Amino acid sequence: MLDVRRLHMLKTVAVRGSITAAAQSLELSAGAVSQQLAALRHDVAVDLLRPDGRTVALTEAGRVLLEHADRILAAMEEAECAVAAVKGTVGATATLAALPSTVARIVGPALTALGADHPQLAVTCLITDQAQMRELTLGTVDVVLGQRYHHLPDSTPKGIAVSPLLDDPLLVVTAHHGAAIGSDGQPVGLRELAPHHIVVPPPTTDCGQAILHACQQAGFTPTTRYVTADIAAQLDLARAGLATALVPQTAIAPATPGIRTAPIKDHPIQRLLFAATRHTETTNPTTAAVIAALRLAARQDRITHVPPT
Structure with missing residues (x-):
């Protein structure tokens, strides 16, 4: 055998x-x-x-x-x-893999709620943007808080179940004391960014591809003097007035000082945030509890932090 x-x-x-x-x-x-x-x-x-x-x-x-x-x-x-x-009870352990950009406004509140509602559940959280789905298929993690940009085809592996959490738009981020683009949170046409230096993630990343694709759709290729996937570095460069950044809304703390944000009005760039688990016909109470907490945190975040209009 x-x-x-x-x-x-x-x-x-x-x-x-x-x-x-x-x-x-x-x-x-x-x-x-x-x-x-x-x-x-x-x-x-x-x-x-x-x-x-x-x-x-x-x-x-x-x-x-x-x-x-x-x-x-x-x-x-x-x-x-x-x-x-x-048994009908939430178990004792679970492992969650989550994107760094989701920690402050989704993962943190979700884990706090889980600790209150299910104190016996110890959640190990892996903060990574690398190969999350591979780890899920191998069983090293139980739930993935992942992303997919809307210009990309769905590449969910076989045997994985996906629960959408929210659409997360990229916002234009500039220095608070800088040029008038996006002043008072007014929507910005993507073409308006053509003369600006834009800090972007590497073109090999989903976000980098999404930004490049949207800019090309708007009729220009962005001038990329700064290339980094580190969102904190992107915000620092924007705050210093060295570059304009395009950053997911969920990755920006509402009270972040020294920056100004504005939505994109014509060629929106957004990612779908989702929770993924291995597919089973029977719902696992433990993973269901983790997903429910993530969904609630995502919903509350979007209600509390209304996008600028």
């Missing part, structure tokens, strides 16, 4: 690309992982992995076995959710 733990190791190696990376993820030694995979290979009497440069790749038999492993692992999680649903 196949060992489920070994199947999970095979999946982890396939996703991580190497035994060493998989071992680090699983908090095991590379030797222990290799030993378990050798035992799995003995069980099925066929090679499952092959060298691929400095990494490893699945053989055809490995790909077939992984397809079945995915269904087996999903069935096990379904069983766990069904038992949890019968």
